[in-house]
Amino acid sequence: MTLLVQAFAVARKDLAIELRTRESLTAAGSFAIVILLLFSFTFDPFSDESNEFGGGLLWLSFAFAGALVFNRGFARELPNECLDTLLASPLSGAALVMGKAIANFAMLLVVELVSLIVFGIFYDVHWLSESAWLSVVFALATWGVAILGAVFGAFTVNLRLRELMLPVIIYPLMIPLLIAAIELTNAVLSRQPLSGQMQWIRVLIASDIGFTTLAWVLADTILVN
Amino acid sequence: MNIMREKLIIALAGAAAILLAYNLYNIFLVLPDEIAQGYMYRIIYFHVPAAWVGMIGFFAAMTLSVLYLAGGNFRYDSLAASIVEVSVVFSTVNLVTGSIWGRVQWGIWWTWDYRLTSQLVCVLTFAGYLMMRRAIDEPTQRARLSAALTIFGCFNVVIVWKSIEWFRNNHPGPVISFRTGGGKMDPAMEHMLFLNFLALTVVATALTLVRARQEATAREIDSLRRAAHV
Numbered sequence: 001m002t003l004l005v006q007a008f009a010v011a012r013k014d015l016a017i018e019l020r021t022r023e024s025l026t027a028a029g030s031f032a033i034v035i036l037l038l039f040s041f042t043f044d045p046f047s048d049e050s051n052e053f054g055g056g057l058l059w060l061s062f063a064f065a066g067a068l069v070f071n072r073g074f075a076r077e078l079p080n081e082c083l084d085t086l087l088a089s090p091l092s093g094a095a096l097v098m099g100k101a102i103a104n105f106a107m108l109l110v111v112e113l114v115s116l117i118v119f120g121i122f123y124d125v126h127w128l129s130e131s132a133w134l135s136v137v138f139a140l141a142t143w144g145v146a147i148l149g150a151v152f153g154a155f156t157v158n159l160r161l162r163e164l165m166l167p168v169i170i171y172p173l174m175i176p177l178l179i180a181a182i183e184l185t186n187a188v189l190s191r192q193p194l195s196g197q198m199q200w201i202r203v204l205i206a207s208d209i210g211f212t213t214l215a216w217v218l219a220d221t222i223l224v225n
Numbered sequence: 226m227n228i229m230r231e232k233l234i235i236a237l238a239g240a241a242a243i244l245l246a247y248n249l250y251n252i253f254l255v256l257p258d259e260i261a262q263g264y265m266y267r268i269i270y271f272h273v274p275a276a277w278v279g280m281i282g283f284f285a286a287m288t289l290s291v292l293y294l295a296g297g298n299f300r301y302d303s304l305a306a307s308i309v310e311v312s313v314v315f316s317t318v319n320l321v322t323g324s325i326w327g328r329v330q331w332g333i334w335w336t337w338d339y340r341l342t343s344q345l346v347c348v349l350t351f352a353g354y355l356m357m358r359r360a361i362d363e364p365t366q367r368a369r370l371s372a373a374l375t376i377f378g379c380f381n382v383v384i385v386w387k388s389i390e391w392f393r394n395n396h397p398g399p400v401i402s403f404r405t406g407g408g409k410m411d412p413a414m415e416h417m418l419f420l421n422f423l424a425l426t427v428v429a430t431a432l433t434l435v436r437a438r439q440e441a442t443a444r445e446i447d448s449l450r451r452a453a454h455v
Contacts (some may be wrong), residue, residue, distance in 0.1 A: 151377070155370055159360045168356055169374065172349035173341070173381055210380050218373045221294055
């Protein structure tokens with residue numbers, strides 16, 4: 001219980017900073033929209049292909065934009081030795097990583113919502129009627145991506161070439177989550193029943209549970225300075 | 226201790242040479258062609274054992290990483306890093322031989338089948354591990370983060386291992402008797418598969434020990450350099 005309270009306190013702090021500065025959200029949101037724009041040149045955006053490839057376009061743009069959010073997560077704490085202060089506080093490492101993950105999750109959901117609206121307009125995809133299933137898929141996949149982002153943001157915060165190392169490490173680990181999210185999003189956008197896609201739901205749930213558990217267990221190891 | 230290790234490396238290299246010579250003779254000159262694939266099926270003797278050696282290596286590295294995190298002994302970190310390096314090489318051999326086999330059997334060098342994709346993901350994950358080690362100068366931080374990344378990477382390896390059963394794909398299903406109950410592969414061919422797995426395991430062990438010796442020397446030089454600058 002204490003862990004959750006502490007985690008939400010960290011997330012609230014990060015989201016308050018983000019609301020005041022809007023440094024990650026503006027950059028990540030703009031980047032996601034630019035990627036969606038660039039993809040529109042690869043095929044006819046008003047064809048039926050938009051429904052078939054929509055999941056791929058969306059999740060790749062979220063993954064690329066997410067790296068901007070994750071890079072800022074812990075890097076935000078570097079000026080004025082804030083990270084050292086957080087580590088010296090009674091806050092547990094797990095609470096700090098979970099708090100960052102919750103903040104990543106909230107920020108990514110905002111980026112995803114904005115991108116989805118733009119995607120619907122740019123590619124003439126009507127996703128509103130499927131928003132309930134999309135919400136389930138997005139919530140499950142985004143949590144997995146967010147927890148990985150928090151963990152590896154902590155990993156790379158003190159590394160040389162931080163901005164380069166984070167994508168190199170995080171994208172291969174993210175791939176099972178991305179494949180599952182893309183398949184499910186395509187199925188929802190094409191209005192196929194999700195009963196035939198249960199293996200992908202299982203991949204998302206297994207990845208979420210696995211990555212969250214590992215993050216919780218290894219948080220103190222990763223954060224020791 | 227060092228002399229013992231040198232002797233062990235030489236003994237393993239010698240054993241690997243003898244085993245490989247015996248296996249190559251049997252694979253290419255004694256065993257008959259496979260009924261459907263003809264001469265080409267022999268690539269299985271390198272493709273499958275290389276995958277096993279890579280997989281086992283990643284899990285051995287994970288075990289050593291847990292041991293490092295539990296006790297802080299740098300030998301475990303050196304050994305884990307050496308094993309990951311060798312395992313990345315063997316997993317790449319698995320991907321390359323699979324690609325050649327796919328070109329002959331399926332007519333394409335690569336297919337985005339989940340098993341192939343997952344193995345590629347594995348190689349990329351641990352290639353990232355090797356890059357990350359180079360980006361960290363401080364030995365304790367390097368060992369700690371490497372150990373944590375190995376554990377995360379191995380979670381991915383589990384998905385790779387299970388993916389052949391979880392998903393529909395082009396890759397053949399299990400053929401080895403301990404997974405199927407038998408009847409999928411000729412016992413003589415399966416016996417040779419295990420023998421070549423043994424040979425490649427001995428090669429991998431010798432390479433790991435050579436690499437671990439280099440890691441230990443690098444750590445010693447690094448600590449001397451640090452002591453000189455204090």
